[in-house]
Amino acid sequence: xxxxxxxxxxxxxxxxxxxxxxxxxxxxxxxxxxxxxxxxxxxxxxxxxxxxxxxxxxxxxxxxxxxxxxxxxxxxxxxxxxxxxxxxxxxxxxxxxxxxxxxxxxxxxxxxxxxxxxxxxxxxxxxxxxxxxxxxxxxxxxxxxxxxxxxxxxxxxxxxxxxxxxxxxxxxxxxxxxxxxxxxxxxxxxxxxxxxxxxxxxxxxxxxxxxxxxxxxxxxxxxxxxxxxxxxxxxxxxxxxxxxxxxxxxxxxxxxxxxxxxxxxxxxxxxxxxxxxxxxxxxxxxxxxxxxxxxxxxxxxxxxxxxxxxxxxxxxxxxxxxxxxxxxxxxxxxxxxxxxxxxxxxxxxxxxxxxxxxxxxxxxxxxxxxxxxxxxxxxxxxxxxxxxxxxxxxxxxxxxxxxxxxxxxxxxxxxxxxxxxxxxxxxxxxxxxxxxxxxxxxxxxxxxxxxxxxxxxxxxxxxxxxxxxxxxxxxxxxxxxxxxxxxx
Amino acid sequence: xxxxxxxxxxxxxxxxxxxxxxxxxxxxxxxxxxxxxxxxxxxxxxxxxxxxxxxxxxxxxxxxxxxxxxxxxxxxxxxxxxxxxxxxxxxxxxxxxxxxxxxxxxxxxxxxxxxxxxxxxxxxxxxxxxxxxxxxxxxxxxxxxxxxxxxxxxxxxxxxxxxxxxxxxxxxxxxxxxxxxxxxxxxxxxxxxxxxxxxxxxxxxxxxxxxxxxxxxxxxxxxxxxxxxxxxxxxxxxxxxxxxxxxxxxxxxxxxxxxxxxxxxxxxxxxxxxxxxxxxxxxxxxxxxxxxxxxxxxxxx
Numbered sequence: 050x051x052x053x054x055x056x057x058x059x060x061x062x063x064x065x066x067x068x069x070x071x072x073x074x075x076x077x078x079x080x081x082x083x084x085x086x087x088x089x090x091x092x093x094x095x096x097x098x099x100x101x102x103x104x105x106x107x108x109x110x111x112x113x114x115x116x117x118x119x120x121x122x123x124x125x126x127x128x129x130x131x132x133x134x135x136x137x138x139x140x141x142x143x144x145x146x147x148x149x150x151x152x153x154x155x156x157x158x159x160x161x162x163x164x165x166x167x168x169x170x171x172x173x174x175x176x177x178x179x180x181x182x183x184x185x186x187x188x189x190x191x192x193x194x195x196x197x198x199x200x201x202x203x204x205x206x207x208x209x210x211x212x213x214x215x216x217x218x219x220x221x222x223x224x225x226x227x228x229x230x231x232x233x234x235x236x237x238x239x240x241x242x243x244x245x246x247x248x249x250x251x252x253x254x255x256x257x258x259x260x261x262x263x264x265x266x267x268x269x270x271x272x273x274x275x276x277x278x279x280x281x282x283x284x285x286x287x288x289x290x291x292x293x294x295x296x297x298x299x300x301x302x303x304x305x306x307x308x309x310x311x312x313x314x315x316x317x318x319x320x321x322x323x324x325x326x327x328x329x330x331x332x333x334x335x336x337x338x339x340x341x342x343x344x345x346x347x348x349x350x351x352x353x354x355x356x357x358x359x360x361x362x363x364x365x366x367x368x369x370x371x372x373x374x375x376x377x378x379x380x381x382x383x384x385x386x387x388x389x390x391x392x393x394x395x396x397x398x399x400x401x402x403x404x405x406x407x408x409x410x411x412x413x414x415x416x417x418x419x420x421x422x423x424x425x426x427x428x429x430x431x432x433x434x435x436x437x438x439x440x441x442x443x444x445x446x447x448x449x450x451x452x453x454x455x456x457x458x459x460x461x462x463x464x465x466x467x468x469x470x471x472x473x474x475x476x477x478x479x480x481x482x483x484x485x486x487x488x489x490x491x492x493x494x495x496x497x498x499x500x501x502x503x504x505x506x507x508x509x510x511x512x513x514x515x516x517x518x519x520x521x522x523x524x525x526x527x528x529x530x531x532x533x534x535x536x537x
Numbered sequence: 538x539x540x541x542x543x544x545x546x547x548x549x550x551x552x553x554x555x556x557x558x559x560x561x562x563x564x565x566x567x568x569x570x571x572x573x574x575x576x577x578x579x580x581x582x583x584x585x586x587x588x589x590x591x592x593x594x595x596x597x598x599x600x601x602x603x604x605x606x607x608x609x610x611x612x613x614x615x616x617x618x619x620x621x622x623x624x625x626x627x628x629x630x631x632x633x634x635x636x637x638x639x640x641x642x643x644x645x646x647x648x649x650x651x652x653x654x655x656x657x658x659x660x661x662x663x664x665x666x667x668x669x670x671x672x673x674x675x676x677x678x679x680x681x682x683x684x685x686x687x688x689x690x691x692x693x694x695x696x697x698x699x700x701x702x703x704x705x706x707x708x709x710x711x712x713x714x715x716x717x718x719x720x721x722x723x724x725x726x727x728x729x730x731x732x733x734x735x736x737x738x739x740x741x742x743x744x745x746x747x748x749x750x751x752x753x754x755x756x757x758x759x760x761x762x763x764x765x766x767x768x769x770x771x772x773x774x775x776x777x778x779x780x781x782x783x784x785x786x787x788x789x790x791x792x793x794x795x796x797x798x799x800x801x802x803x804x805x806x807x808x809x810x811x812x813x814x815x816x817x818x819x820x821x822x823x824x825x826x827x828x829x830x831x832x833x834x835x836x837x838x
Contacts, residue, residue, distance in 0.1 A: 142805055145807055171591060
């Protein structure tokens with residue numbers, strides 16, 4: 050049949066290659082298009098003038114669906130998007146109230162991943178596995194950065210939300226101050242090591258105090274931090290675990306009042322002395338304003354600080370409220386002391402179980418979360434969505450946004466690898482509320498040990514009310530996750 | 538001539554006609570029951586079951602929620618905070634409102650404009666008033682600290698909503714600012730209606746200001762004043778917005794009032810049945826207190 054053995058071999062190779070190509074082609078033919086395009090095509094067929102209502106955090110966050118993704122989705126599919134803006138502190142309440150009322154007013158939701166166990170147990174979220182398979186989204190979900198993908202997507206092994214916001218804490222510091230030769234010399238002489246971004250909280254205190262002592266006359270403080278209780282809750286969780294603390298013991302008894310917890314609160318109060326007056330009330334905006342005005346040499350916050358500080362698209366109308374950065378080009382990025390930043394809050398996209406348009410809502414969030422669309426969304430200057438897919442951290446377009454963008458994205462990616470998850474239990478808010486109240490008492494002058502004893506008592510009461518074994522199972526599942534505690 | 542009692546009796550309307558008048562008021566009665574009584578009954582039912590964030594457990598739990606409420610120290614502390622705010626703000630609003638009303642009794646140019654301006658805080662939504670005062674008390678950018686700084690000649694970084702010694706004064710200032718005009722308006726109307734001839738007679742008889750006020754003015758305005766006090770006391774008892782905007786009940790639970798406590802339990806922690814029990818306890822307490830007050834001030838008559 051074949052003239053030579055070589056010809057036979059060539060035929061065999063060609064046939065094998067053709068077969069392999071055919072198999073691959075067959076394998077991908079079902080999903081020949083991108084996940085975003087599949088969502089668009091499917092949605093077009095079922096829109097019929099329908100409107101998807103999505104709950105979104107009020108303020109800059111919601112400019113994403115209002116200015117960009119909502120109009121874009123309508124252009125592509127003819128489906129309309131209605132955005133319900135809710136402040137973060139009210140989002141859980143609103144979602145639960147609507148679920149209890151069962152009106153079907155919300156179709157898609159932004160949920161903080163730590164709430165997911167509560168929302169799933171209550172029945173407020175739709176399980177998404179079947180639709181993920183139907184619309185071929187599983188592969189793209191795998192490309193979400195592992196920390197978010199493995200920890201912020203599932204409850205009891207089932208998908209209830211698509212991680213959509215890489216909310217990791219980053220340390221921002223003033224490169225020009227840290228590089229000042231005179232300061233370096235004086236610091237080394239005083240403390241015996243080189244002036245550099247702190248790796249430990251002890252160093253943070255020493256450097257902060259030194260810089261305040263040296264620069265206060267110029268209106269610069271060594272550091273500023275979130276201290277307002279709502280934000281302090283995240284900062285405490287991060288620092289407590291970086292210092293070696295565990296929230297509960299094997300019997301599910303609260304350990305927050307141990308020596309580590311007391312040390313954290315005691316040091317907080319001491320640190321305030323080298324921070325701007327009134328730092329006790331610093332939240333996102335107050336701390337941002339201080340840093341952008343150049344009044345603080347170090348701070349820790351979410352990724353938008355880095356973009357705002359760099360002056361990235363500072364002329365954007367929606368960013369009128371952001372103080373003009375006086376530190377553009379002078380900001381360095383590092384992991385906070387301890388090296389394990391809090392993956393504080395963040396958002397996942399979910400479908401409301403009471404929605405009357407579940408499939409359409411699903412298609413909208415698949416499109417939002419897809420490689421294609423999310424790449425554009427995380428680069429919107431005003432929308433506060435932060436990189437969460439592997440491709441976002443290495444995007445050539447993003448890397449070229451400002452001169453130090455590569456360092457910024459590298460810090461975000463490093464943080465996503467070592468970051469710590471928010472504590473997530475049944476009725477998480479009750480635990481967080483006790484902690485928030487404790488932090489507010491700290492600023493009112495109460496004793497740290499007494500405060501944390503009361504917080505621990507409150508935690509134990511909540512645990513007892515929910516059921517120790519029941520809560521223990523949820524906690525153990527959470528604690529087994531890679532991002533629950535620093536890896537030794 | 539005798540007239541039979543039958544002839545004197547009013548002719549009885551046919552049964553259908555008698556039913557018609559009930560038919561006319563039925564929609565209003567139904568509406569009142571629907572919006573007033575039904576939620577109360579529903580709340581009563583909910584307070585005896587076990588609905589929370591995780592479960593819609595409609596099985597009868599007896600007095601469990603009530604027992605838990607009576608044993609909850611935080612609830613009684615919240616009640617204490619509410620009473621403190623009421624006890625301080627109410628007399629202040631009364632005294633300031635009365636003083637302002639006295640001032641505006643006399644006619645002077647621009648009086649109507651001033652009255653309209655003074656009443657403005659009352660028409661502002663309480664949550665907006667709270668948010669505004671939160672900005673006013675801001676330690677860095679708020680005008681209060683700036684003004685104090687000018688007065689004392691140094692920076693005054695007072696943490697009005699954090700410092701335990703300042704947080705109650707901050708709440709009281711915001712509350713008194715917003716609701717004193719309400720007192721002022723009612724008392725101005727009452728004072729304007731005091732019988733002038735009695736005042737003139739007292740003056741001719743040589744009665745001093747305090748004597749005239751105590752013997753003539755106060756008895757004349759008392760019914761209005763009592764109602765104003767009652768309305769404001771009830772309002773203060775359910776104070777929520779200003780506190781939520783200023784402190785959210787903090788530091789810790791230091792300024793948590795009954796309304797804030799119930800909101801947190803019911804709508805952030807979704808302990809629905811427990812919150813219903815708390816609300817009913819408060820309704821009962823308030824009903825008893827109001828009935829007692831009405832009897833005491835003899836307004837009911």
